[in-house]
Amino acid sequence: MSDATLTPMPTNPLASELEGGRRTQPCSLVIFGASGDLTKRKLVPALMGLAKDGLLPNAFSVVGFARRPWGDDEFRAELRDGVAQFGRSETVASFDRRADAFSYHQANFADPAGYLSLRQKLDELDRVRGTRGNRIFYLATPPSAYSDILQQLAATGLSREQRGRFSRVIVEKPFGHDLDTAVALNEQVRAGFSERQVFRIDHYLGKETVQNILALRFANGIFEPLWNEKYVDHVQITVAESIGVGSRGGYFEESGILRDMIQNHLLQVLTLVAMEPPATLTADAVRDEKVKVLKSIRTFEPGEVPGATLRARYTAGLCAGEEVKGYLQEEGVPADSRTETFAAVKLQVHNWRWAGTPFFLRAGKRLPRRVTEVAIHFKKPPHALFDNGRDPNPNILLLRIQPDEGVSLRFGSKVPGPDLRIRDVRMDFRYGTAFGGETSDAYERLLLDAMAGDGTLFARRDEVEEAWRIVDSIHRGWHTGSTPLFEHAAGTWGPEEADFMLGSGRTWRKP
Amino acid sequence: MTLLRTPPATVALKQVPDALRRLWRQCTEGTPDGNVTRALTVNLVAVTDAAGEQELLRTLEQARRRMPCRLFLVRIGTDGDPRMATVSAEARGFNRAIVLEQIELCAGDSDFRSLASAVRPLLVDDIQTHLYWSCAFPQQTSGFDQLAQLSDHVVVDSAHFERPEVDLRQLDARRRRGMRITDLNWLRLRPWRRALAEAFELFPWTGRNRGAVSIRHGAGIGGQAGALLLAHWLEDRLGATVALDQSGLAKIPYALEFHQDDVDLRAEVKDAHIEVQVSTDASCYLPFSVPASRGRQGDLLAAAIDLA
Numbered sequence: 001m002s003d004a005t006l007t008p009m010p011t012n013p014l015a016s017e018l019e020g021g022r023r024t025q026p027c028s029l030v031i032f033g034a035s036g037d038l039t040k041r042k043l044v045p046a047l048m049g050l051a052k053d054g055l056l057p058n059a060f061s062v063v064g065f066a067r068r069p070w071g072d073d074e075f076r077a078e079l080r081d082g083v084a085q086f087g088r089s090e091t092v093a094s095f096d097r098r099a100d101a102f103s104y105h106q107a108n109f110a111d112p113a114g115y116l117s118l119r120q121k122l123d124e125l126d127r128v129r130g131t132r133g134n135r136i137f138y139l140a141t142p143p144s145a146y147s148d149i150l151q152q153l154a155a156t157g158l159s160r161e162q163r164g165r166f167s168r169v170i171v172e173k174p175f176g177h178d179l180d181t182a183v184a185l186n187e188q189v190r191a192g193f194s195e196r197q198v199f200r201i202d203h204y205l206g207k208e209t210v211q212n213i214l215a216l217r218f219a220n221g222i223f224e225p226l227w228n229e230k231y232v233d234h235v236q237i238t239v240a241e242s243i244g245v246g247s248r249g250g251y252f253e254e255s256g257i258l259r260d261m262i263q264n265h266l267l268q269v270l271t272l273v274a275m276e277p278p279a280t281l282t283a284d285a286v287r288d289e290k291v292k293v294l295k296s297i298r299t300f301e302p303g304e305v306p307g308a309t310l311r312a313r314y315t316a317g318l319c320a321g322e323e324v325k326g327y328l329q330e331e332g333v334p335a336d337s338r339t340e341t342f343a344a345v346k347l348q349v350h351n352w353r354w355a356g357t358p359f360f361l362r363a364g365k366r367l368p369r370r371v372t373e374v375a376i377h378f379k380k381p382p383h384a385l386f387d388n389g390r391d392p393n394p395n396i397l398l399l400r401i402q403p404d405e406g407v408s409l410r411f412g413s414k415v416p417g418p419d420l421r422i423r424d425v426r427m428d429f430r431y432g433t434a435f436g437g438e439t440s441d442a443y444e445r446l447l448l449d450a451m452a453g454d455g456t457l458f459a460r461r462d463e464v465e466e467a468w469r470i471v472d473s474i475h476r477g478w479h480t481g482s483t484p485l486f487e488h489a490a491g492t493w494g495p496e497e498a499d500f501m502l503g504s505g506r507t508w509r510k511p
Numbered sequence: 512m513t514l515l516r517t518p519p520a521t522v523a524l525k526q527v528p529d530a531l532r533r534l535w536r537q538c539t540e541g542t543p544d545g546n547v548t549r550a551l552t553v554n555l556v557a558v559t560d561a562a563g564e565q566e567l568l569r570t571l572e573q574a575r576r577r578m579p580c581r582l583f584l585v586r587i588g589t590d591g592d593p594r595m596a597t598v599s600a601e602a603r604g605f606n607r608a609i610v611l612e613q614i615e616l617c618a619g620d621s622d623f624r625s626l627a628s629a630v631r632p633l634l635v636d637d638i639q640t641h642l643y644w645s646c647a648f649p650q651q652t653s654g655f656d657q658l659a660q661l662s663d664h665v666v667v668d669s670a671h672f673e674r675p676e677v678d679l680r681q682l683d684a685r686r687r688r689g690m691r692i693t694d695l696n697w698l699r700l701r702p703w704r705r706a707l708a709e710a711f712e713l714f715p716w717t718g719r720n721r722g723a724v725s726i727r728h729g730a731g732i733g734g735q736a737g738a739l740l741l742a743h744w745l746e747d748r749l750g751a752t753v754a755l756d757q758s759g760l761a762k763i764p765y766a767l768e769f770h771q772d773d774v775d776l777r778a779e780v781k782d783a784h785i786e787v788q789v790s791t792d793a794s795c796y797l798p799f800s801v802p803a804s805r806g807r808q809g810d811l812l813a814a815a816i817d818l819a
Contacts, residue, residue, distance in 0.1 A: 011709065012708065012711045014707055014713055015712075017705050052802065053802075054702070058801065093783075261524070428548050428606075428608075430604075430608065431548070433603060
């Protein structure tokens, strides 16, 4: 799956032993915002998961770049604590073995001197740890810091690739706040890095079950012939969270669920479900097909938005038996807020395969349970033969992304007995049962791919901008038109009105 | 996680399908809808002799967690009744998905024609069949071949071979005839191969290092067969003759020394990692380490089946 990288490997007659095709190279990883939660909870535990599995190169170092006045020892203690709390089993031992590969660099993100001393530090690490001048810069900061960091990386030449050494940047979402800011961010990135050097993380794409959408579709012969408007009535994609916004009220108020979830996770999943088979599994071949799907979704005119979307927010209610606050009572949320915590969107992919088959996307907070799934609803048989002519239920192919990862197929079966009565039964495949073992975290896969230079599971610039084009048009419609903001009690599957947008005979699943 | 293991039932071979159906019903008793979910992903025919039985049971216990299967546990060289089988099942999870259907069988020493004919109709259709030959490679190979013919893939462990040079040649001959064989000992050597490969990353290998290689090899690294496999691999990759010395490291079973021209390498297991030191005339490199092993025998078996 890897695209060619700049770096020619030295001739090594035993190289095929180095983890096959996903070959990582010696490198230093610089984490900007290393004193934050993401580093402690996700990044370093993921790195130690890779180390435990023997997938991290030996010549590897991590430099934490942040403003907090820490030394190496405090930094390492914090990271060790994070690995113990959030890492896979036995990863603390991996950290202890590699603790001296982690160092801390205190500087302000806008301070040029901090980058010059960083460069010296990285050169020194190349010498003593054999990291060969290869660098990966991870922006784990609030987006407001991206501009300074990208500017300084370009100004100090740290973004430049030369003499076979690679320099890559990993950018965390959100990739902008709307299309204009996304384009501006991408331009800033482009000032120092070519697109091939950029890895935009949407952690959903690192999940095994999201990747399994491609495997299910293109490694099996039986699904693809049915995977089109002739046989599929509609598709429902749901990302539901049972938690509220908690202490993120201030941030969420700026984004809302549309920008926070639908612009990235749901549209990424939609592209995998709707894309044409790529010619190969190289990064650009896959991403080209995904972009074509987004380009096939038209920009909404403001007048179309009320009929094709629904927005709502949760009010106080019961979640898992506990009384919970409404959105307006959450910390940091103003009393006159008009931000949505639930959104449902009907998208049409205007191409030969999907013409007339709607994709319904739904995301929400404070729904009854945390679940992410894709449900392919097939068309009903043309003639109702059984149960006195009663309409049979449609077949549903369900791809469960989390939790209880797996695939199930609902179909009708004859109830034993003298009558010809039909009952729905379910054929079930569960990842945990069939494959067992400990599944690695999405960040492990994505960090490994970034080290191997494989961008397949990262969002490309045009994907991000196309997704913003669609989402912006919905947002514009909401704020210029007459789309109401509904309310639903916490712990329910959204407002009743959400069913109306599906059309007759269809209802939202309640997973 | 809910786990249910049915008590074993001994039945005539012909009664095995009925006995399995009874087990399915037992597994679903008390579930909300009474539906049966079977999550079997492979047929596994595991062969052992009396000496290796306990080790095999431990291995299978570890492997099964990653690999729901219909397991044929075949004891050879026993005086049990070959016309009878003992069946049991295991279900897991809230919905009690059946993850194991175990059929225990007995056979004589070398001729497994009747055993193979008993197993064949009991294999679950449309999933792969793996033969795990867990004991020494037999001198009379017809029984091995009869069971191998039932299978898509054969797993052996050359660490158990009594005549490694001869037996490894026998395996090679079968590979050349198209038999798909995985040697767990080769997988066991993987961290050592990786350590050597990582070491070769440190210095540019320009082809100048084509002098003879000498290896001192600890006996714990896959035994004599392991040493032979490693030596053949290096001969193939480096295009050099390899002299093998197993005498010098007798007291340090998990250590390896490599010497070629000006390259000196020493690797030794410490604290579950292989610590590697490399030096050339020009440089003495910082030591590095790689994880010594991905897991236990059962994990190796599951990995072998995954790789197949």
